[in-house]
Amino acid sequence: MAKLKVAVFASGNGSNFQALADGARDGRIDADIRLLVCDKPSAPVIKRAEAAGIETYVIRPREYPSREACEREILIELKRRGVELVVLAGYMRIVTPVLVDAYYGRMINVHPSLLPAFPGLNGIGQALAYGVKVTGATVHFVDGGLDSGPIIAQEALAVEPGDTEETLAARIHPIEHRLLLEVVQHFAEGRIRLNGRQVTIES
Template identity: 50%
Template sequence: MSRKKCLAVFASGTGSNFEAIVTACEQGKIPAETVALVCDKPSARVVERASRHGVKSFTFDPKSFASKVEMETVIADFLDENGVDLVCLAGYMRIISDTLLSRYDGKIINIHPSLLPAFPGARAVEQAMEYGVKVFGVTIHYVDRTVDGGRIIAQRAVPYEGNDIDELFGLIHAVEHELYPETIARLLSV
């Protein structure tokens, strides 16, 4: 019998997508176990969520490292030590560089709150609203050396014609919490 696949989630904030992934693993909807959280903000709410689920956390202050290469080497070593098969970025607000990409090439995915290639980078939802789009969305893609430019794995539209940014974020998060676990499960089942 083969071992269960191991996931690491990288997050920087509240961790609602982390929670959706961990819960889906616990319920058997994702054929894997979430074994690690990587968080660049030690006081972020996601750290408490990880503790509640018994997920090992690696938290750090990026300024404590001499370089990004050093920081990502330590992170990659942590991933290796925990047997991580797939890295899922979920609100991790740092650009992944060659150090981590070279060790986990093709094994890092990200979720983004727009229908890429439209509105890459930070503030995607706000930019889309300012532009006046009527269909927002969520994209899951492989991470490569571009910002939100990796090969698209899945997308789902979120129609919205209002002007309440909080309401829109709520709709987008609801889609994220369904689409990300579904996509991870599909990737691991191939």
């Protein structure tokens, strides 16, 4: 079976990128990570990609007249590499219809909360500040809104007394990694179906 051609977009440390790269290398997912797209030239995720032998495409958004112009150039790079699935993994930019329309149903994001609760920046801090007893992680389709696309997979996690952002993040990140690998493998196997906001995974 041909491997699923994947591009990962990331802006920061890149632990989710690392999980995907390791999973592809170890054969836990039938995926070929073709490209890292990064909007921060000094982001640690770039070194992770270099160590994994994965090509990096660094964009500098301020050099473009608009978000759309920047994404049109990204789209050219994705098409050139035959990318079939785009994974946003800590990518700190809202994508425009340029990419959403080209990859709708084939672009996913991972978020550290049980959406639709606490979208946007610092979902973990938002959950703690609100005082919830349960939070978790979500993998969802990208629709151009703020973490608003149809939900593919979620896993809940209890908030413990005395939790800080750091302690809660340390327990949420492994859930994000596991969910991402599971969902990417479902894509590779052609098992995911999207109908409106309803997502089913065929057995």
